[in-house]
Amino acid sequence: MGMISLLMQNSAGQMSIGLAEGDCVLFDSTVDVDLNGSRNVEAYVQAAFAHSGRRIADVDCVFVDIGPGGLGATRTTVAFANAVGFAKSIPVIGMHAFELIGHHAAQSLQKPVVCIRPAARPNYYMALYDQGILSEFSFVDTAVAKAFVRRHQATADFAGKFSFTEVDGFPEAAWPVPTINSASIASFLGVALDKYAKGVRSTRVYPISENLSVKIL
Amino acid sequence: MAELILGIETSCDDTSVALVDQNGNVVAIETVSQYEIHSEFGGVYPELASRAHLEAILPVIERVLTSADITPLNLRAIGVTRGPGLMGSLLVGLSTAQALGIVWEVPTYGVNHLRGHIRSVDLDGKSLDYPALVLLVSGGHTLLAYLQNQYSYELLGTTRDDSLGECYDKVARTLGLGMPGGPAVDRMAAAGTACVKFPRPMIKSGYEFSFSGLKSSVARYVETHPEFDVNDVAAAFVDASLDVLSTKVQRAIDQKKLATLAVVGGVAASPQVRARMQHITEQAGINLCLPSQKWATDNAAMIAMATWDYIEQGLEKNLEPKPNLRLSDS
Ligand SMILES: [Zn+2]
Numbered sequence: 001m002g003m004i005s006l007l008m009q010n011s012a013g014q015m016s017i018g019l020a021e022g023d024c025v026l027f028d029s030t031v032d033v034d035l036n037g038s039r040n041v042e043a044y045v046q047a048a049f050a051h052s053g054r055r056i057a058d059v060d061c062v063f064v065d066i067g068p069g070g071l072g073a074t075r076t077t078v079a080f081a082n083a084v085g086f087a088k089s090i091p092v093i094g095m096h097a098f099e100l101i102g103h104h105a106a107q108s109l110q111k112p113v114v115c116i117r118p119a120a121r122p123n124y125y126m127a128l129y130d131q132g133i134l135s136e137f138s139f140v141d142t143a144v145a146k147a148f149v150r151r152h153q154a155t156a157d158f159a160g161k162f163s164f165t166e167v168d169g170f171p172e173a174a175w176p177v178p179t180i181n182s183a184s185i186a187s188f189l190g191v192a193l194d195k196y197a198k199g200v201r202s203t204r205v206y207p208i209s210e211n212l213s214v215k216i217l
Numbered sequence: 218m219a220e221l222i223l224g225i226e227t228s229c230d231d232t233s234v235a236l237v238d239q240n241g242n243v244v245a246i247e248t249v250s251q252y253e254i255h256s257e258f259g260g261v262y263p264e265l266a267s268r269a270h271l272e273a274i275l276p277v278i279e280r281v282l283t284s285a286d287i288t289p290l291n292l293r294a295i296g297v298t299r300g301p302g303l304m305g306s307l308l309v310g311l312s313t314a315q316a317l318g319i320v321w322e323v324p325t326y327g328v329n330h331l332r333g334h335i336r337s338v339d340l341d342g343k344s345l346d347y348p349a350l351v352l353l354v355s356g357g358h359t360l361l362a363y364l365q366n367q368y369s370y371e372l373l374g375t376t377r378d379d380s381l382g383e384c385y386d387k388v389a390r391t392l393g394l395g396m397p398g399g400p401a402v403d404r405m406a407a408a409g410t411a412c413v414k415f416p417r418p419m420i421k422s423g424y425e426f427s428f429s430g431l432k433s434s435v436a437r438y439v440e441t442h443p444e445f446d447v448n449d450v451a452a453a454f455v456d457a458s459l460d461v462l463s464t465k466v467q468r469a470i471d472q473k474k475l476a477t478l479a480v481v482g483g484v485a486a487s488p489q490v491r492a493r494m495q496h497i498t499e500q501a502g503i504n505l506c507l508p509s510q511k512w513a514t515d516n517a518a519m520i521a522m523a524t525w526d527y528i529e530q531g532l533e534k535n536l537e538p539k540p541n542l543r544l545s546d547s
């Protein structure tokens with residue numbers, strides 16, 4: 001029997017929960033249930049167990065999205081994941097949201113992916129996801145984020161969320177539109193198992209924006 | 218072993234966890250203060266508060282369970298504050314409690330923090346004589362409630378703007394005193410004379426409070442009287458706030474049949490408040506109940522204590538955060 005994983009994603013402000021056995025998805029809240037955008041973690045988790053016939057006691061590892069993204073939403077699932085890990089003495093592994101959305105976007109597009117999300121105004125988080133590797137992750141102001149997007153526009157695709165409206169020779173309509181802002185559970189599971197195979201283990205994780213060491217511009 | 222409730226309180230800037238039995242005996246408690254984190258901001262900074270809760274909460278829970286040698290099997294329920302309080306801080310406590318409840322298969326209740334303050338008087342195995350009037354005065358709240366018995370709450374009045382504790386802190390800053398402001402203002406006031414007459418907002422009728430006008434009057438006075446005497450201004454401020462509190466309390470004593478007056482919340486530590494309430498209750502021939510200082514400020518023992526009421530009354534297990542929860546809400 002493969003490892004039972006609980007997957008939690010919330011940094012885009014829309015919760016999705018998955019349950020998997022080995023590399024097989026047992027439950028995916030984005031297709032299996034209609035929780036009407038509920039923000040109650042328990043409702044999602046209970047649905048996961050009810051639909052999969054498993055119990056929380058069966059879970060071997062929790063993978064949780066640690067952002068960057070919506071801080072309140074991220075913190076809600078992170079607090080939940082940490083407590084599950086504590087109460088069951090199982091690992092809790094933090095997943096970088098840009099790895100999740102980068103991986104998801106790259107699977108279908110076969111191109112490098114620029115991952116970008118708004119932070120506290122007027123700043124952005126951004127990074128480049130290419131061939132399974134996340135690089136250039138940084139916390140930047142709008143001007144730097146714009147330059148980054150323009151630099152990669154011809155060669156990359158875009159995931160996350162941004163809206164640049166200023167013209168400066170580059171009309172609003174000319175800015176690229178991100179294809180996705182959250183990963184599918186299947187894609188999340190792929191990144192999670194890869195991390196696990198590399199030996200990543202932890203018992204407590206924190207939202208990324210809270211321990212970002214990059215200087216604020 | 219007696220069944221226990223695990224109480225979790227993260228509504229503002231303290232992470233507190235406690236184990237309390239049905240008789241109000243506090244088997245274990247630990248409260249981690251964020252005082253140092255926020256002191257440079259001159260108030261609670263919500264983002265930092267919820268981040269500090271996230272870091273502290275599980276280690277505190279672990280230490281409390283270990284110190285009392287308790288396993289989840291000994292838990293009758295988990296009670297966690299769902300409001301009023303700061304959204305980000307409430308969410309950390311609620312999410313944590315929710316997950317623990319699911320894994321341990323223990324019922325988990327979202328508890329009204331104000332009910333916790335009111336039940337703080339019964340901690341340490343005490344029990345309040347009813348009917349009772351409860352004056353809750355702290356940095357977060359100012360309210361007067363009438364309790365026919367332990368379960369029936371009637372809110373008589375609350376503040377329309379600042380809490381009294383907030384007002385104390387702001388006056389302390391105006392007077393150049395350190396934080397926490399309450400004890401500093403009280404100390405200065407004890408050495409001064411209330412020779413300045415500050416307004417007594419909303420004193421004439423009803424049970425509602427308002428303190429922002431009093432706070433502004435102190436600031437205006439200090440601005441326009443550069444030679445002011447700190448002790449005298451502090452004394453005049455304390456005198457004005459005490460007049461308001463005691464008038465409202467006296468009004469309730471006159472209108473209701475009471476066995477007890479209980480004063481709870483951080484401001485209940487004020488020697489001046491204690492002395493004035495002592496005097497009023499002696500005159501009226503009713504009991505005065507002042508919980509010890511450790512239960513007067515925000516703590517998880519009072520939340521656990523209130524959770525017993527939720528169980529006994531069969532109240533809903535609602536874990537939805539409500540930053541503006543009122544006393545009448547469960
Ligand atoms: Zn309080």
